[in-house]
Amino acid sequence: MQVKTKQFNQGAAVAMRNPTIQKNLLDLYHGFHSARLKASAATPDWEALQDRARAIKEHTVENLDHYLALIEENVTKAGGKVYFADDDVAANKYVVDLAKARGVKTVIKSKSMVSEEMGLNHHFEDAGIESVETDLGEYIIQLAGETPFHIVAPAIHKSRQDVSQLFHEKLGSMPSEDITELGREARRQLRQKFIQADMGITGANFIVAETGTVVLVTNEGNGRMSTSMPKLHVAITGMEKVVPSMDDLGTFLRLLIRSATGQRLTSYVTAVTGPRREHEVDGPEEFHLVIVDNGRSKLLANPELRESLYCIRCGACLNACPVYRKVGGHAYGWVYPGPIGAIVSPVLTGIGNAKDLPFASSLCGACKEACPVRINIPRMLLVLRRELTEGTTYPDQKRVSLFERIAFRMWRIGFQNPALLRIGTAVGRIAQIPFARNGRIKNAPFLSKWTRYRTLPALPKSSFRDRWRKLSNEK
Amino acid sequence: MASPSERKVNAELFVTCIIDQIAPEVGESTVRVLRRLGVDLDFPPEQTCCGQPAFNSGYWSEAKPLARKFIETFTGDKPVVIPSGSCASMVRVFYQELFHDEPLWAERAANLAPKVFELSEFLADELNAVGQIGEIASEAKAQKTSTTYHETCHLRRELGATTQTRKLLKALPNVTLTEMPQSEVCCGFGGTFAVKYSDISGAMLSDKVNNIKASAAESVVACDSSCLMHIGGGLEKQGVNVQPLHLAQILDQAMS
Numbered sequence: 001m002q003v004k005t006k007q008f009n010q011g012a013a014v015a016m017r018n019p020t021i022q023k024n025l026l027d028l029y030h031g032f033h034s035a036r037l038k039a040s041a042a043t044p045d046w047e048a049l050q051d052r053a054r055a056i057k058e059h060t061v062e063n064l065d066h067y068l069a070l071i072e073e074n075v076t077k078a079g080g081k082v083y084f085a086d087d088d089v090a091a092n093k094y095v096v097d098l099a100k101a102r103g104v105k106t107v108i109k110s111k112s113m114v115s116e117e118m119g120l121n122h123h124f125e126d127a128g129i130e131s132v133e134t135d136l137g138e139y140i141i142q143l144a145g146e147t148p149f150h151i152v153a154p155a156i157h158k159s160r161q162d163v164s165q166l167f168h169e170k171l172g173s174m175p176s177e178d179i180t181e182l183g184r185e186a187r188r189q190l191r192q193k194f195i196q197a198d199m200g201i202t203g204a205n206f207i208v209a210e211t212g213t214v215v216l217v218t219n220e221g222n223g224r225m226s227t228s229m230p231k232l233h234v235a236i237t238g239m240e241k242v243v244p245s246m247d248d249l250g251t252f253l254r255l256l257i258r259s260a261t262g263q264r265l266t267s268y269v270t271a272v273t274g275p276r277r278e279h280e281v282d283g284p285e286e287f288h289l290v291i292v293d294n295g296r297s298k299l300l301a302n303p304e305l306r307e308s309l310y311c312i313r314c315g316a317c318l319n320a321c322p323v324y325r326k327v328g329g330h331a332y333g334w335v336y337p338g339p340i341g342a343i344v345s346p347v348l349t350g351i352g353n354a355k356d357l358p359f360a361s362s363l364c365g366a367c368k369e370a371c372p373v374r375i376n377i378p379r380m381l382l383v384l385r386r387e388l389t390e391g392t393t394y395p396d397q398k399r400v401s402l403f404e405r406i407a408f409r410m411w412r413i414g415f416q417n418p419a420l421l422r423i424g425t426a427v428g429r430i431a432q433i434p435f436a437r438n439g440r441i442k443n444a445p446f447l448s449k450w451t452r453y454r455t456l457p458a459l460p461k462s463s464f465r466d467r468w469r470k471l472s473n474e475k
Numbered sequence: 476m477a478s479p480s481e482r483k484v485n486a487e488l489f490v491t492c493i494i495d496q497i498a499p500e501v502g503e504s505t506v507r508v509l510r511r512l513g514v515d516l517d518f519p520p521e522q523t524c525c526g527q528p529a530f531n532s533g534y535w536s537e538a539k540p541l542a543r544k545f546i547e548t549f550t551g552d553k554p555v556v557i558p559s560g561s562c563a564s565m566v567r568v569f570y571q572e573l574f575h576d577e578p579l580w581a582e583r584a585a586n587l588a589p590k591v592f593e594l595s596e597f598l599a600d601e602l603n604a605v606g607q608i609g610e611i612a613s614e615a616k617a618q619k620t621s622t623t624y625h626e627t628c629h630l631r632r633e634l635g636a637t638t639q640t641r642k643l644l645k646a647l648p649n650v651t652l653t654e655m656p657q658s659e660v661c662c663g664f665g666g667t668f669a670v671k672y673s674d675i676s677g678a679m680l681s682d683k684v685n686n687i688k689a690s691a692a693e694s695v696v697a698c699d700s701s702c703l704m705h706i707g708g709g710l711e712k713q714g715v716n717v718q719p720l721h722l723a724q725i726l727d728q729a730m731s
């Protein structure tokens with residue numbers, strides 16, 4: 001997928017000007033966010049579940065080599081094939097070559113964030129292969145030629161009118177604002193594709209190492225159809241999606257589903273182990289699992305950022321984030337928006353491409369509070385900020401703002417020495433005279449970024465340290 | 476219940492740079508409230524800033540000298556009271572990150588952490604003074620007033636202090652607490668975020684102002700003067716007549 005992380009501010013402005021987007025984003029608080037809070041409150045061992053999930057992830061990521069080898073062994077044993085792709089280029093080549101070799105003409109896809117990373121649909125297009133997204137949200141996005149707006153609900157920024165208009169333009173359907181009717185129209189279109197398709201592509205919410213099982217969590221059933229209708233099933237996923245055992249899977253399913261939508265269980269949880277066996281009636285004849293690195297090793301190699309690999313893509317941090325709820329998903333410029341995107345996008349796409357992302361946060365910590373795996377996102381935002389100002393891990397990517405650097409140096413020198421601080425304050429009291437009225441500053445040219453939305457208190461005549469002497473005499 | 480004369484607590488006050496420079500009246504209220512509860516306060520004059528502004532902006536090398544200075548200023552055994560959730564978080568939580576590559580300083584910071592308290596924690600937990608504050612306030616006969624509470628982010632999510640302030644406010648007989656919607660959502664301040672991403676911050680602030688309005692309270696209370704500066708500035712800009720008050724101020728008013 002094209003990286004647009006440099007255009008954060010432009011993307012944010014577009015979303016903030018769009019009333020439909022603003023309304024839908026606001027609804028996330030009362031929708032997914034509140035539903036998650038209710039669901040977690042109704043789960044008695046919620047805290048313990050989170051601790052357990054965290055511990056499993058820590059263990060798995062520390063021993064990733066072992067578990068990836070185990071996956072390969074068990075998928076192979078079940079008759080499937082595992083391919084480890086270092087990057088998007090390798091992954092695209094493997095999948096498209098496979099499709100060509102099998103004479104595939106139509107591909108149906110269930111939701112896969114990693115295939116978004118790879119821009120897989122474009123590669124199919126270039127190869128003259130039709131590929132159709134079958135998750136309703138993804139389908140809408142594909143028709144509109146856009147990118148996902150939200151990890152869990154890719155088309156959340158669109159109103160039903162938008163969708164009706166889109167279907168009318170692209171599919172020639174009668175305009176309708178009835179959601180059921182719109183769903184029916186999508187189903188009519190997609191059914192045909194399901195029947196035609198000779199290859200099904202899915203992501204994987206989890207891959208279970210002890211059995212070599214790929215697990216999909218969906219509400220529409222399209223994921224299951226994609227694994228069972230075509231002769232060929234390819235699951236594509238990131239290397240961090242491993243969980244050691246079926247028992248562990250139970251822990252994560254409970255957390256993921258409640259955190260994502262507030263449901264206790266989604267309509268479909270599909271577990272696929274290899275291709276169809278002889279005695280089985282359905283399932284593909286051939287099964288491939290593509291496990292993609294695509295920069296994840298960089299996260300793995302950095303102990304300060306490693307915990308970002310614990311993410312189970314539930315989207316709870318997006319729904320909780322007051323910045324995401326203003327700027328939406330497209331502003332973040334790549335596959336993963338919101339708080340977790342602000343960590344992984346800079347590292348996966350190159351930190352120099354995504355300088356805004358770690359800074360576009362008030363560090364309020366709502367993401368950390370929401371995350372079912374207790375990922376400390378604000379801490380990592382701070383680490384990335386450090387890297388972007390004075391870090392050495394990514395030396396060519398330093399965010400050089402000489403003015404800011406000098407300002408912080410002067411500020412520090414002043415605050416290190418109370419005597420200097422007094423002088424600084426005295427200078428400030430004089431400098432503010434033209435702008436201060438009754439102790440308030442309503443407007444000042446050099447403060448316009450502040451005063452556009454708020455007034456500012458002027459420096460009072462005496463500081464607390466001046467007043468302390470009097471206070472201590474009052475004792 | 477301990478009366479002022481019975482309680483013998485010594486504490487040191489870290490007043491924060493923003494209260495020192497911009498909101499000294501909050502510091503004065505803090506001192507008055509604590510004294511009424513029998514706390515003997517010291518104000519080490521060497522103190523300035525905990526280093527958070529530089530730390531949050533990525534300039535960790537500029538934050539470190541100030542953090543070291545803080546650690547060296549507060550070396551005694553007395554508890555350190557900070558009327559700011561954010562600055563208390565900096566010392567208690569983030570010094571460990573800041574000194575990730577300097578184990579000796581990290582250790583000194585870790586030793587300091589358990590004696591650092593944000594004001595509401597100190598009052599409600601450490602002094603266990605909710606009842607006493609209520610008693611003093613019921614004798615003081617302050618004017619009846621209503622307030623709403625904005626939960627500041629670091630207080631809630633770094634220190635986990637989610638109950639203390641509400642307990643304290645509810646103990647005041649002449650203060651009615653009317654909750655605003657989404658009281659736990661950030662006001663959009665975030666230090667340099669407020670100017671670097673002014674429009675986003677402004678949109679968040681506007682939501683906060685609307686929620687405060689919805690509470691119909693006469694004032695809005697928070698435990699951080701920086702957030703109050705932001706919220707107060709937004710209220711004034713939008714011509715909303717709600718007074719921003721630090722917890723120390725509303726307690727001070729109610730107790731005098």
Ligand code: SF4
Pocket residue numbers: 259310311312313314315316317318340367370371372373374375
């Ligand atoms: S970081 Fe946590 S909350 Fe955010 S998507 Fe990942 S698992 Fe969910």
